[in-house]
Amino acid sequence: MSGFEGRSVEEARELVRSSIDRPSAARVYDYILGGGHNYSVDREFARKQLDVFPDIRLAMTTNRQFLGRAVRFAVAAGIRQFIDIGSGLPSAGNVHEIADQADPDRSCRVVYIDNEPIAHAHARILLADNADARRHLALDADFFDRDGLWTRIVDSGYIDPTQPVCLLAVALLHFMSPEAEPRQTLAYYADQLAPGSMLALSHVTNDELPDDAAAEAVRNYASTANPVYFRTRDEITDLFGDWPLVDPGLVWAPLWHADPYFEAASSQQSDPARSKMLAALARKPERV
Structure with a gap:
């Protein structure tokens, strides 16, 4: 198995070069985290957001750290399969890198899913360049596809649906309108997962956020x-x-599960609401 589907790596590289007509949330996120997979249109938009929310860099860094802690928590709990929906662009601390560091046997499997062509293209390049393609896969797919997406995940052979999975919906659902009813789609995937599976989720909130700042963002x-x-x-x-x-x-x-060794995380303890991001991890009960 190649670790990605569809276009070749060279076609993915060309797509990366040609997709610069409007800001992308994934590329803005990458820029604010200090990554290199972004363009001037993304940087201009990011600077505008930083003017509105000076803490946006803090929020995004915090979110990335939560992702890492959730993956390590799941590995420590015995989970070796991960599905990262809305994975975005490769940034420091990708799921497969964290999982492989946490699992000395290097037995974890990761399926990345994103429906944004530029994000998926970067994921393909990342896996082709520095990942074990026998264990890690990138799919170009839509969260709302439900049956179609789940069938592709299972048919890929990377995920065993009879074993627990950690489903990651990190900084994903705040890009989905209430009218799209993401709760129902998320519940569909939760129903497919084996008992003992986990759901890690983070989401921006307007709780304790000034109304004018929230409206402008x-x-x-x-x-x-x-x-x-x-x-x-x-x-x-x-x-x-x-x-x-x-x-x-x-x-x-x-x-x-704050990690005192992360300076950025520990420095926020006095005012954690500055992160603007709520996060949690849930575990599917065993069958009675």
């Missing part, structure tokens, strides 16, 4: 391919359905 992102929709703490909690949350529950992202 929403207006700015509305001009991109990825509009943002804030949700309240209760609305984010509802996304987990009836899966019990692992302690400490839904908290500001810097507080979720």
